[in-house]
Amino acid sequence: MLKLCIMNKFTNKKAFIGIDISKESLDLSLILESSYGQFEDKKVENSFNGYDKIQEWLNRRKIKPEDCLFCMEHTGVYGLLLFAWFAQMEYDYVVESGLKIKRSLGATRGKNDTIDARRIADYAYTQKAKLEPYRLPSALLVQIKQLLTYREQLTRINTSLKNSLKSHEQYQRVSGLKSISEDIKKQISELEDRINGAEKEVLRIIQSDEELKKNYQLATSVKGIGFVIATFMLVTTNNFTAFENARKYACYSGIAPFEHSSGTSIKGKSRVSHLANKKMKTLLYNGANTAHQHDPELRNYYQRKIAEGKDHQLVMNAICCKLVSRAFAVVKRQTPYSSFYAQNFT
Numbered sequence: 001m002l003k004l005c006i007m008n009k010f011t012n013k014k015a016f017i018g019i020d021i022s023k024e025s026l027d028l029s030l031i032l033e034s035s036y037g038q039f040e041d042k043k044v045e046n047s048f049n050g051y052d053k054i055q056e057w058l059n060r061r062k063i064k065p066e067d068c069l070f071c072m073e074h075t076g077v078y079g080l081l082l083f084a085w086f087a088q089m090e091y092d093y094v095v096e097s098g099l100k101i102k103r104s105l106g107a108t109r110g111k112n113d114t115i116d117a118r119r120i121a122d123y124a125y126t127q128k129a130k131l132e133p134y135r136l137p138s139a140l141l142v143q144i145k146q147l148l149t150y151r152e153q154l155t156r157i158n159t160s161l162k163n164s165l166k167s168h169e170q171y172q173r174v175s176g177l178k179s180i181s182e183d184i185k186k187q188i189s190e191l192e193d194r195i196n197g198a199e200k201e202v203l204r205i206i207q208s209d210e211e212l213k214k215n216y217q218l219a220t221s222v223k224g225i226g227f228v229i230a231t232f233m234l235v236t237t238n239n240f241t242a243f244e245n246a247r248k249y250a251c252y253s254g255i256a257p258f259e260h261s262s263g264t265s266i267k268g269k270s271r272v273s274h275l276a277n278k279k280m281k282t283l284l285y286n287g288a289n290t291a292h293q294h295d296p297e298l299r300n301y302y303q304r305k306i307a308e309g310k311d312h313q314l315v316m317n318a319i320c321c322k323l324v325s326r327a328f329a330v331v332k333r334q335t336p337y338s339s340f341y342a343q344n345f346t
Helices: 002-011 048-060 076-089 098-104 113-126 139-175 179-207 210-220 227-236 246-253 278-294 296-307 312-333 339-344
Strands: 015-021 025-032 040-045 068-073 093-096 257-262 266-272
Touching (some): 040 048, 040 113, 068 076, 068 113, 098 113, 179 210, 227 312, 246 278, 278 296
Parallel strands (some): 015 068
Antiparallel strands (some): 025 040
């Protein structure tokens, strides 16, 4: 019923505004319900001063904010301030995948910021009945996401230094020069301290909020889901509120298989889509590797499927799906995972 009300709310909008976001500026394009096909364009700063000018623009056109639907693409950090402003002003807005918008419009020619804003506005108008409002993550989840990004950066540098250390230790056997290897070891030690510090700060933030704390504990009760996977799941699911079910999150992560057949001539194997959050997919595969070794039910499942002649990668992908299903199930039940429920997942 709630989703139907949202759809009706958007279909009754009178103005559809597409926004192309960049670091310094916003390109806006307006379509009115009464004059579809005609665009009015505007460019403002990507700042509070620019947002005030959006209000002034609408006021001059005698358009009420409650009659507007704002639409934009996911642009990472460049859109965060704008999203927060929309939420504070209680304006209706949606944030969609750029690829989803592009594919919905079919073949197009030309590209610049104004054209992109027009295409987004057109998308908002034509897809209004299917769009859902964007849920702004809490400040705590934004903090966790930033810390996880920082941790990833530190980890990449640390891995690079460790690989470099191996090379320099080989040089040292011939050159006798120890200072470089010692300096690299010192940097590695410092980076590992920073990584541990970032992880402790993430856990501190999670512990400060009862809902985050509870769902983190529930997710990590599933074997194969540890600190990294659980925290990334909290962020990407907006604390398990952004996806209706495990299947949709599996699709988002690129681990859900889809049938590939047509009539009698095409009988392909089921396959996963390459359109996915590849970071989450990699993390889930790492978790599946751990789970199928240490979880008795999943180990038996893996061995049984391999004995049936199933491909290793296919079975591991199925285990990824099981981990996601278990995580969503324990959060929904609000009770830790128990092997008593294993029959539901094997």
